[in-house]
Amino acid sequence: PSSIRLAVIPGDGIGVEVTAEALKVLQAALPADVKVEGTEYDLGARRYHATGETLPDEVLGELKGYDAILLGAIGDPSVPSGVLERGLLLKLRFAFDHHVNLRPSRLYPGVEGPLKAAGEIDFVVVREGTEGPYTGNGGTIRQGTEHEVATEVSLNTAYGVERVVRDAFARAQARPRKKLTLVHKTNVLVFAGSLWSRVFHAVAAEFPEVATDYLHVDAATIFLATQPERFDVIVTDNLFGDILTDLAAAVTGGIGLAASGNLDVTGTFPSMFEPVHGSAPDIAGQGKADPTAAILSAALLLDHLGRTKALPGLSEAARRIEAAVETDLAERAADPTPRTTSEIGDALAAKAAG
Amino acid sequence: PSSIRLAVIPGDGIGVEVTAEALKVLQAALPADVKVEGTEYDLGARRYHATGETLPDEVLGELKGYDAILLGAIGDPSVPSGVLERGLLLKLRFAFDHHVNLRPSRLYPGVEGPLKAAGEIDFVVVREGTEGPYTGNGGTIRQGTEHEVATEVSLNTAYGVERVVRDAFARAQARPRKKLTLVHKTNVLVFAGSLWSRVFHAVAAEFPEVATDYLHVDAATIFLATQPERFDVIVTDNLFGDILTDLAAAVTGGIGLAASGNLDVTGTFPSMFEPVHGSAPDIAGQGKADPTAAILSAALLLDHLGRTKALPGLSEAARRIEAAVETDLAERAADPTPRTTSEIGDALAAKAAG
Numbered sequence: 171p172s173s174i175r176l177a178v179i180p181g182d183g184i185g186v187e188v189t190a191e192a193l194k195v196l197q198a199a200l201p202a203d204v205k206v207e208g209t210e211y212d213l214g215a216r217r218y219h220a221t222g223e224t225l226p227d228e229v230l231g232e233l234k235g236y237d238a239i240l241l242g243a244i245g246d247p248s249v250p251s252g253v254l255e256r257g258l259l260l261k262l263r264f265a266f267d268h269h270v271n272l273r274p275s276r277l278y279p280g281v282e283g284p285l286k287a288a289g290e291i292d293f294v295v296v297r298e299g300t301e302g303p304y305t306g307n308g309g310t311i312r313q314g315t316e317h318e319v320a321t322e323v324s325l326n327t328a329y330g331v332e333r334v335v336r337d338a339f340a341r342a343q344a345r346p347r348k349k350l351t352l353v354h355k356t357n358v359l360v361f362a363g364s365l366w367s368r369v370f371h372a373v374a375a376e377f378p379e380v381a382t383d384y385l386h387v388d389a390a391t392i393f394l395a396t397q398p399e400r401f402d403v404i405v406t407d408n409l410f411g412d413i414l415t416d417l418a419a420a421v422t423g424g425i426g427l428a429a430s431g432n433l434d435v436t437g438t439f440p441s442m443f444e445p446v447h448g449s450a451p452d453i454a455g456q457g458k459a460d461p462t463a464a465i466l467s468a469a470l471l472l473d474h475l476g477r478t479k480a481l482p483g484l485s486e487a488a489r490r491i492e493a494a495v496e497t498d499l500a501e502r503a504a505d506p507t508p509r510t511t512s513e514i515g516d517a518l519a520a521k522a523a524g
Numbered sequence: 525p526s527s528i529r530l531a532v533i534p535g536d537g538i539g540v541e542v543t544a545e546a547l548k549v550l551q552a553a554l555p556a557d558v559k560v561e562g563t564e565y566d567l568g569a570r571r572y573h574a575t576g577e578t579l580p581d582e583v584l585g586e587l588k589g590y591d592a593i594l595l596g597a598i599g600d601p602s603v604p605s606g607v608l609e610r611g612l613l614l615k616l617r618f619a620f621d622h623h624v625n626l627r628p629s630r631l632y633p634g635v636e637g638p639l640k641a642a643g644e645i646d647f648v649v650v651r652e653g654t655e656g657p658y659t660g661n662g663g664t665i666r667q668g669t670e671h672e673v674a675t676e677v678s679l680n681t682a683y684g685v686e687r688v689v690r691d692a693f694a695r696a697q698a699r700p701r702k703k704l705t706l707v708h709k710t711n712v713l714v715f716a717g718s719l720w721s722r723v724f725h726a727v728a729a730e731f732p733e734v735a736t737d738y739l740h741v742d743a744a745t746i747f748l749a750t751q752p753e754r755f756d757v758i759v760t761d762n763l764f765g766d767i768l769t770d771l772a773a774a775v776t777g778g779i780g781l782a783a784s785g786n787l788d789v790t791g792t793f794p795s796m797f798e799p800v801h802g803s804a805p806d807i808a809g810q811g812k813a814d815p816t817a818a819i820l821s822a823a824l825l826l827d828h829l830g831r832t833k834a835l836p837g838l839s840e841a842a843r844r845i846e847a848a849v850e851t852d853l854a855e856r857a858a859d860p861t862p863r864t865t866s867e868i869g870d871a872l873a874a875k876a877a878g
């Protein structure tokens with residue numbers, strides 16, 4: 171029997187609860203001859219308070235050895251803003267070269283989105299994950315004085331832009347509609363914008379079947395709020411992708427349902443899968459959190475390993491989880507009696523069983 | 525009789541049509557003893573093609589002498605992206621120190637927004653207009669090679685942040701709900717984020733009646749799509765403000781209704797008023813454009829001059845235009861027979877007459 175070696179980082183708040191359910195469903199969905207070996211890592215607010223550590227080098231070294239990482243959520247009001255985000259979450263994304271941040275948005279049948287008129291919404295955002303305004307470049311002079319100047323530098327490289335744009339084209343090519351929209355702000359951010367446009371058009375020539383499109387980021391938010399069905403695949407930078415995927419999640423029923431994968435598509439480093447939502451300390455520990463986003467993230471994990479590892483049955487397991495979620499969400503629409511986090515997990519595990 | 529000296533830049537596409545209606549309504553709304561002296565400036569795509577100029581220094585010098593600038597819309601597909609945006613629109617905003625970019629969002633009674641459940645939406649975004657990622661700082665090395673690196677630098681100064689934050693607090697203080705939300709991405713953009721937070725909290729101490737709040741920009745888009753009624757005043761940087769105000773316009777019925785003012789609140793330079801929408805070349809010249817956003821921008825212009833110039837009756841004229849728009853939009857809801865651009869202008873002029 172073969173096995174998948176997973177590093178599990180439940181993290182903070184509801185991260186702990188939803189990760190338990192994601193593992194439960196993942197295990198249930200796997201073929202009988204594939205085992206999960208999960209190793210839990212205690213990272214996040216508790217560890218930070220106990221030891222001052224966010225992500226020690228030796229832990230980072232160990233994590234490198236896994237097939238994938240399943241992460242719950244990071245962050246707590248007791249930790250200064252940014253410390254865990256940058257010291258743990260972004261550090262993992264950057265250290266493991268997670269250049270493709272994959273964020274599918276689908277309005278499942280039965281789910282109430284906030285928009286009056288929404289046709290079939292089913293698109294995926296390919297968000298660059300290792301460059302742009304997220305690199306921590308920048309600085310401050312004369313801090314705290316009336317002469318303070320603070321900068322943030324967005325770094326964009328041909329290497330970094332091309333690999334993510336190429337990935338997005340390949341994903342668009344593999345989808346029925348074969349449509350790719352570049353989102354940027356090329357008319358104002360001309361240096362980065364010019365690089366993104368040129369690379370986008372150069373790579374487009376290799377994918378003649380993919381229909382291409384460009385939107386300024388501000389206009390993209392209008393379309394997400396009024397015609398989200400027009401999107402198939404979107405490719406964009408780290409910051410725009412952050413903004414658009416939260417909006418996309420809202421439009422498709424909320425971040426309680428939004429899954430994501432942080433991929434190193436070369437397979438050099440383990441990819442990491444996490445719900446888009448945060449640790450929601452206000453409802454933590456009460457069994458109220460919806461584990462669906464974490465469970466769909468586990469499906470993305472299986473799908474990714476199915477493509478990159480020579481293990482049969484993983485993609486099918488991923489499809490089973492997605493189908494289970496689809497059925498479950500339709501059932502919720504029919505019977506909206508609230509269920510606990512683990513009740514939802516149990517129901518999905520039963521439905522996804524391989 | 526006193527007079528208002530206006531520089532009028534109709535610009536491109538529907539800019540020409542909507543500006544004519546904005547002037548018509550503005551004139552109708554003014555008290556009998558206040559005259560408008562409008563001087564038209566031919567700037568935009570036509571001039572660029574004819575002379576290669578976007579905004580000659582001598583024109584900039586002349587514009588400085590007016591009480592205010594009324595702008596239609598800039599841009600045409602025949603001009604390379606960014607040339608007019610940066611060479612004309614942003615050049616005006618920066619040259620005239622338009623640090624307060626004021627963008628009200630209101631869902632008028634009778635207007636169909638895209639959201640199912642929207643209570644009373646009535647907020648204003650105070651967007652910083654002279655700093656942040658919009659300064660054109662940045663550059664490119666090894667352009668066109670696989671080793672290209674392109675940067676964009678967001679510049680943020682204590683001086684620039686404080687004046688816009690202070691303006692936003694004053695506006696919040698003057699509104700019934702007295703609520704101000706700072707939007708940024710302080711957990712990732714730590715240098716700029718720290719400056720914005722510190723200044724925000726320092727200025728807050730001077731406005732004890734104003735309730736304050738902070739949202740990351742990604743979370744702000746979720747609230748705009750699901751609970752826009754929670755916002756009263758939002759203050760944010762140039763890029764986030766660009767993104768949020770397009771989304772806000774979508775949520776309140778579309779950019780056909782969204783007005784804006786680019787203010788130098790010190791009065792050193794003329795402030796500039798423009799609809800948030802662009803030149804819409806696809807419908808230009810057909811009398812199809814909705815002039816309401818331009819007309820509401822004219823109301824912002826009157827309101828601003830009413831506060832800064834010692835001319836009586838201007839604020840009242842602004843209120844009359846807004847009331848006229850409110851009535852007209854409710855009438856449209858009852859009778860949605862399409863009207864031409866000038867029919868809408870005529871109707872609003874009649875209703876707003878002083």
Ligand SMILES: CC(C)[C@H](C(=O)O)[C@@H](O)C(=O)O
Pocket residue numbers: 255256259260412446711712742
């Ligand atoms: C927590 C934060 C650093 C993170 C991001 O900005 O990428 C989050 O918003 C996300 O979208 O995963």
Ligand SMILES: CC(C)[C@H](C(=O)O)[C@@H](O)C(=O)O
Pocket residue numbers: 357358388609610613614766800
């Ligand atoms: C045209 C463009 C430069 C401009 C901006 O980004 O400010 C526009 O989107 C706006 O919001 O006024």
